[in-house]
Amino acid sequence: MAAAWEAGWADPRRLHAEGRQARRLLDDARAVLAEGLGIAPESLSFAPSGPAALRTGLEGLAYAARRTGSRLVASAVEHSTILLAGRHAAAAASDPQQFGQVAVDLQGRLDLDRWAAALALPGSAVAALQSANGEVGTRQPLRAAHEQCRRHGIPLLVDATAGLGRDATPTDYDVLVGDARSFAGPAGVGLLVVPPRTRWRRPGPPTELEGGRIDVEPVLPLVLGAAEAWAQSAAAQADDAATARALIDRLRVAAAQIIDTEVVGDPADRLPHVLTCSFLLADGETLVTELDRQGIGVASGSACTSSTLEPSHVLAAMGALTHGNIRITLPMESVSPHRDADVAALIAALPAAVAAVRGQVAGR
Amino acid sequence: MTRPMTPPVTVDARGLRCPLPVLRLAQALAREPVGTAVRLLATDPAARTDVPAFVRMRGLTLLEVVDVVAEADGGEHTAYVVCGLSATQSEAAPPAHPPASPGMPPAAPPWPLTTPGEA
Missing domain, CATH: 3.90.1150.10 (Aspartate Aminotransferase, domain 1)
Known part of the structure; x- marks a missing residue:
């Protein structure tokens, strides 16, 4: 990490030599992480934290799908960031139906029948499911859950913040979110993956940063630390x-x-x-x-x-x-x-x- | 599930926090003759999960869960009525709760949980 602070202090948007070097380092870090996740570098944005990436990922899906409806469907064991967002939206609309929380079994695994029923309710617009639960470890049936989402035309955000870099990288998603801490990277680096096929649109004023998805400049030394942590842990x-x-x-x-x-x-x-x-x-x-x-x-x-x-x-x-x-x-x-x-x-x-x-x- | 004929023994654990409400329940069940129904009064939010979990782990029967919204003495709390296996065996009830395994009834009861006919 000390080396990352040494190398990455300059502003990557400036044209002086240090700025150009910083831009190169940021591009390299993005390339390392994108390759590890099996995606194009342009699909990866750095957010200020895992939870921030979850929130932004969800907001962009919801905004792009706003003509379909505004109902969020999520498992009852999601990260509190997701549950709080759903509850807040339902409370703000005075309509509990705006948030569909889907039950899990005694192992903590999503009930796929109830998931399908929740997606089928009118107004369902966005779904969120973790790849695995960070507290009890249980993996979720991502493939089947995503398949059901596709059938209903509902995009699925997959929260991989608990296991990214420790377990197989998810492939069944429309938006993927990670946190560098799960692979021993520094705190302060959230990963937001939005592939070109996904309908995602940032609400509010546009930003030129991070592919137009995040309005906070990534902290370059932290991003370098995250890429280094990924490179070191991927091999092992x-x-x-x-x-x-x-x-x-x-x-x-x-x-x-x-x-x-x-x-x-x-x-x-x-x-x-x-x-x-x-x-x-x-x-x-x-x-x-x-x-x-x-x-x-x-x-x-x-x-x-x-x-x-x-x-x-x-x-x-x-x-x-x-x-x-x-x-x-x-x-x-x-x-x-x-x-x-x-x-x-x-x-x-x-x-x-x-x-x-x-x-x-x-x-x- | 038929309600027990005799009024259950009542244990008041209102104001106590986990794991004390379940401990009081376990102590009462151990003290009374097998099959006695015990009514536990609790305000601890964790009891809502922990009483059913305790019942499942020990192979007991949860006869009733009632949210008491307001009462002359004591205010808001939840009443749980639990009894040992033998009380239901005589009613030829289906084999009660097996140890933790998949296929258990829905884990999270819809909140708030009320029994029909109760306040």
């Missing part, structure tokens, strides 16, 4: 994913051996590096703190760990146990060379930590 991706998958499998087995435990998400058709599980009658906050004390960093979707005191919307939509929840996201080996030792430490620490927290809870 398949191996890294296989190793991560095996480690998560071990963790799943170990967690399931603890009594009254729900290991959440699809055991096989999932992201390679994500695991969520809930321990009945344990307290997520105390468990996270207990593991942190032992030097193991995990997240939680339990209500007690959120500022709103609401449990994770993903776990709630699945009907999974939300309390006593921990979430593990394995970094890539290039970032965290000791990750198998870390997983072994977690496997060793988990039974006693859960028992201790349960004992504490039972005394309340």
Whole structure:
């Protein structure tokens, strides 16, 4: 990253030597990422973040389809950026029908029959679906979902922010969104892919930046860092994913051996590096703190760990146990060379930590 | 699902946060004779997901979920009536909830969830 700041400080729109070099670097970075995603460089725009790319991607699809209607169809386990956009639009129109939230099963997988029914409702104009859920790992049936969208003439935005660079790059989409953080790139680089075949139009004043899609200049050093991260991880991706998958499998087995435990998400058709599980009658906050004390960093979707005191919307939509929840996201080996030792430490620490927290809870 | 003949034991977990409402429910079920229906009163939003999940994991039966909008004492809360497996076995109910597996009934109940005939 330091080298990227050194090389990429100049304004790529200027004609002086540093400006020309900056333009070349930006073009190169775009070419590297576009090639990795299997698209033309002109289809790729850099956004200030993954969520910003989601929002912009959605807005452009909705604006281009505004004569068809304004209803958004999305799964109930989408990124909050999508759900908030849908709820906001429905509230602004005083019409709950403006947002169709489609249920998922206990594994977190989209219900395709309900998806089809939601798309068929009059006024449906745009659909959004994640490639896989970042919290529980379950992959979504993109091909079938996209096929149904095509049948209804509705464009599909695919949110790949959870797994881009860690899992196969989606091919079934009309707009694709990623976040450089998923492949160990820096925060602050969202990827917005709009192929020429897609009807997408930016609402509001036009911009000359990023193919006319984004009105914020990309931060060149961050983009260079993202391209470098992609280049480094792409070569190792398949191996890294296989190793991560095996480690998560071990963790799943170990967690399931603890009594009254729900290991959440699809055991096989999932992201390679994500695991969520809930321990009945344990307290997520105390468990996270207990593991942190032992030097193991995990997240939680339990209500007690959120500022709103609401449990994770993903776990709630699945009907999974939300309390006593921990979430593990394995970094890539290039970032965290000791990750198998870390997983072994977690496997060793988990039974006693859960028992201790349960004992504490039972005394309340 | 037939309602139990005897009025259920009531556990008041209003104002408590996860996992305490489910803990109180589990403690009451353990304390009472097998098959006793227990009514849990809770205000914690997580209970809406966690009570059905607990019932599924333990192979119990969720007889009823009622949103109580306003009441003379206590205000807004949700009442869940849960009982052990044996209460339904005698009614020749279909085998209750299998452990977590695909093909479960729709995971997320439509919110708010009410039982017909209740306030």
